[in-house]
Amino acid sequence: MSPPITATYRLQFNREFRFADARALVPYLRDLGISHLYASPICAARPGSSHGYDVVDPTVVSEELGGMEEFRRLVETARAAGLGLILDIVPNHMAADRHNGRWMETLCLGRRAPAADMFDIDWHRGRLVLPVLGGPPAEVLERGEIGFGRDGAGWIAARYFDHAFPLRPESVAALVEQAGGAPQAVEAWRSLEDEPIAEGLAEAQRALRAVDAAALDAVLAEAPAALIDAQHWRLAHWRAAERELTHRRFFNINDLVGVRVEDPAVFEIVHRLPLALVAEGSVDGLRVDHVDGLADPEAYCRRLREAMGPQALLVVEKILEGDETLRPWPVDGTTGYERLNDINGLYIDADGHRRLDGLLVRHALVLGSPKERLIAAKRQVVTESFGSELDRLAAMVAGPQPAEAWRHAALALVVHCPVYRSYATERGYGEDDEAVWRQTLADVAAHEEAPVQAAAEALIGRIRSGAVDLALRLQQLSGPAMAKGLEDTAFYRSLALASANEVGGDLEAPARSIETFHRRAAAAVGRRGLVPLATHDTKRGADTRARINLISLDSNGFLAAAARWSAMTQLLRQRTSEAVAPDALDEWLIWQTLVGVWPISGKRLAAYLTKAMREAKRHTSWEAPNWAYEDAACAFASALIEAPATAEFRADIAAFVAGLQPAARLASIAQTVLQLTAPGIPDIYRGTELWDLTLVDPDNRRPVDWEARQAAAATEPPLPRDDDTGASKLHVMRRLLTLRRGQPALFLEGDYRPLDARSGAGRWIAFERRAGEAALLVAVPTRTICEPPDRLALPGLPPAAWHSAFDDAPLDVDADGIAIERERPFLVALGKVRN
Known part of the structure; x- marks a missing residue:
């Protein structure tokens, strides 16, 4: 069971x-x-x-x-x-790799391969384009970088560094014949041209092993490079994916089919x-x-x-x-990314976020409204990385307008889609889909020229009329466009508060009201969705975000510190051919990153900064790295951590972070309490039971020190403000997870009732969960850097013999509210109430 x-x-x-x-x-x-x-x-x-x-x-x-x-x-x-x-x-x-037997079979046998239907390939566009070359094909061939050889899995293949591309059966048969191979081997391969079946391929590969290896290697060494032109595939420069690609990828990753x-x-x-x-x-x-x-x-x-x-x-x-x-x-x-952002948003001050964003806008470090920034980012990534997909959409539409007009229309629909996608199929579409299209077309009308508007209306009209293939392809593109445009571009540019830019986050309104949290939590009762605070895909660890969130509560204090740090480190900047590195926006990201993860090594910081700059696509990118700018910015980052001349800076930022630590640690544990007590199934990312001061992958996928966690579990829980390791968080987590396991009905199915928590200092969120007579009371601080109060007023709290979930001690409850422990201001109580 x-x-x-x-x-x-x-x-x-x-x-x-x-x-x-x-x-x-x-x-x-x-x-x-x-x-x-x-x-x-x-x-x-x-x-x-x-x-x-x-x-x-x-x-x-x-x-x-x-x-x-x-x-x-x-x-x-x-x-x-x-x-x-x-x-x-x-x-x-x-x-799309030589270790994938089904992919190799498809390369060898083409569209009639038994495995070919596995992959989303548009064979109508001709040979399968493989954008893997580091330069134009003619230059690569001239440099002699493509050769032919035997593959250990039974293929004869073109070789390009670590890549292997199986030759079609006709080519293999001819080469085997030149090598004096057995007639049965020649015939086995040649017959596959007429009948490309899996059993025949396996037999041909067995026959190939009987061919004299030295003779075959000699023939392959002299095989003409032009042989690659006769295959089911075509090698191309990796940038060819922009317009020539013939298969659907995972986002814009060429080797994931x-x-x-x-x-x-x-x-x-x-x-x-x-x-x-x-x-x-x-x-x-x-x-x-x-x-x-x-x-x-x-x-x-x-x-x-x-x-x-x-x-x-x-x-x-x-x-x-x-x-x-x-x-x-x-x-x-x-x-559960929506749940993660609901919890994180409770610790972001909306006014502080707007103030910081306004400052970046006034200094032209970011341009336009958050919505306009997203539109620009999506337009850039779709134009630069998904051109082949746009061409395919345009080719699917027959009509009086030229293909380029349909291409612009498809681009506009993808760029202005307000969500990841709609879900029209051969079964039709629903009101939710119609609402997405109406909003998309409204935004197209607000931002695009009249001809594009008309073509976009016509495309949606065709989808409404049952153009299923068109709908499916458009919907499969709008998701990657949002992911790459928002998560992997706009979130690295709109840096008012880096902790707000999380997967599933909202550029326009990252803060969450307590009322919104309550409404969404209540809607999750009885559902078994996950509730994470960190995953393998999050941009920052939960405790990294908790520290940075505090900047929104005291924006003036951060701005003063950032100005001070900039002045201290002015001489470390370098001028490249196009800009001073780092520029002001990258510098802003560095300051917030240091606040979030201090202390950090120079190597870690430089590795993160490189990824962040490439994702932002302002000075450099994955497709076209600007080594001069990257090297200068990373040298600046490393010098902050390691150079003797920056000792004063390091002391200053260490003092700034130390001032945030008490509030940050309380916020971290408060978020953990919410994760473990609100409706849903809490999902703990490996190692995050201690302080999770990590950045985006691969930083958050580094090896975990399991011995440290097991040792922390064996200690007495320290006070959060004195806790450098995170053991206080681990003990809170262990107690609440144990309660969940012992009372699953209360935590998984219990009703959710918001409570109005009132205190003289800061803002609190509180709720009650109930299943039968078993009740759970939760109250934690949200946006506050104040000292916790002695008592918390909870009007409407049902009468019960409440006792602490952490130590079973009875709680002091009266008409004025409930007593709060200043050192551990996280109220989680169990009680028995009459319905």
Whole structure:
């Protein structure tokens, strides 16, 4: 019997953290109070993968992680300790990699390959374009960088550095024949041109092994480079993806190819392993990665739910924008980015955020309104990275206007879509979809020229009239456009308060009112969506955000400090050919980053800054690195941490951070209390039970010091203000997770009733949860840097014998309210009340 899912703990598997390592942690995680391990993808991925999302074979467990035998041992150990397991799966894409046998088969046999239907390839556009070359094909060939050779898996392939591209059967047959190979080998390969079947390919590969290796190698060494022109694929410069790409990718990553999971046969292959593990009881639920990348998310979720059964947990990674709600799919909820932002937003002061943003606007460090910035960022990324997708959309539309007009219309619709996507299919569309289109067209009308407006109206009109293929392709593009435009561009440019720029965040209104939090929390009662504070994809750790959030409460204090730090370090800046590095906006990001994660090494800071600058795409980018600017900015960052001349600066920023620490630590624990007591299933990212002063990946995927966490769990809990390690947070987490596991009905199904918390100092949020006679009372401070009050007024608090959830001590409750412990101002109480 599987335990109720009361809390998950995310484990990030790779060759440095394998199933055996997780098995050793089971006693610690059990004692922490979690109910389920939550595993990153476990199927075979590209060798050396640090995350598992670059899948090469979804049907087998990764041998790098320990293989099926070690996985079963982990399951057995977890079950014996009373823990369950949730799996992360990747139905949207696979690695376009030589270790992916199905991809290699498709390259070899072309559109008629048995595996070709696995991948979302537009064969109507000609040969499969592979944008992998570091320069124009003619130059690469002239430099002799492309050769031919045998691959250990049984292919004859073109080689380009670590890449291998199998030759088509006709080419292989000719080369084998030149090498004096056995007639049966020649015939086996040649017959595949007429009948490209999997069994025939396997036989041909076996026959190839019998060919004299030395003779074949000699022939391959002399094979003409022009041979690559006769293949099912075409090698191209990596920038060719802008206009020449013939397959759908994961976002704009050239070596992650889209999978056609809407095909029932493909669905079966992709889900064979996880569904078998669910059916046998080894796995209690699935987390679906990037559901918006699929052609038909609703149909996918229905098929998956039917295959899993009604009891298994099913959550989808779906980013909800603003007041958008999850569509009525048969899932338990999302991975919870909207909940993360609701909690984080309680600790952002709206006025302070506006003041900081206004300052950046006045100094022209950011341009336009937040909405205009998002539009500009989306337009840039779609134009630069998704040109092939726009061309494909334009080609799908027949009409009196030229293709370029339709291309501009598709660009406008994608750029102005207010959410990730709509969900029109062959089954039609609903009012929610219509609302998305109306808002999109309204924004197109407000920002685009009349011809673009007219063409955009016509495109939506065709979708309303049943142009299903057009709708699907447009919707599969609008999601990546939002992700890359907002999360990976605008969030690195609009830097009024870096902690507000989180996955699923809101550029215009990152702060959350207490009323909004209550409304959304109440709506989540009875649902089993996840509630994270950090994930493998968050931009900053929860405790990093907590520190930076405090800047919004005292913007003048931060502005004075930033001016002081800028003056102290003026001589460290360098002038490049185009700008002083770092410029004022990058400098602003550096100051906030240091506030969030101090102390930090120069290497860590420079690595983060490089990624942030490239994502911002202002001076440099991943596609066109500006080494001079990057080197100068990173030298500045490193000097801040390491140069003897900056000792005064380091002392100053250390003092500034020390002044924030008491409030930041209280805010961190308060957010943890909300995560663990509000409706939903709390999801703990590995290692974050201590202070989580991390930045975006790969910084937040560094190895975890498990010994330090186990040692902290064995200590007496320190006071938060005196706690440099985070042990105070760990002990709060352990107590509340243990309560959740012991009273699942109260935490998972209990009613949610907002309470009006009043104090003389600062703002508090409070609520009551109730299931039967069991009651939970929660009250924590939000936007405050004041000393906590002695008592908290809670009008309407039901009479009960309330006692602390942390030490079972009775609480002092009277008509004036309830007593608050100044050193630990987190009120979590249990009681028994009469309905």
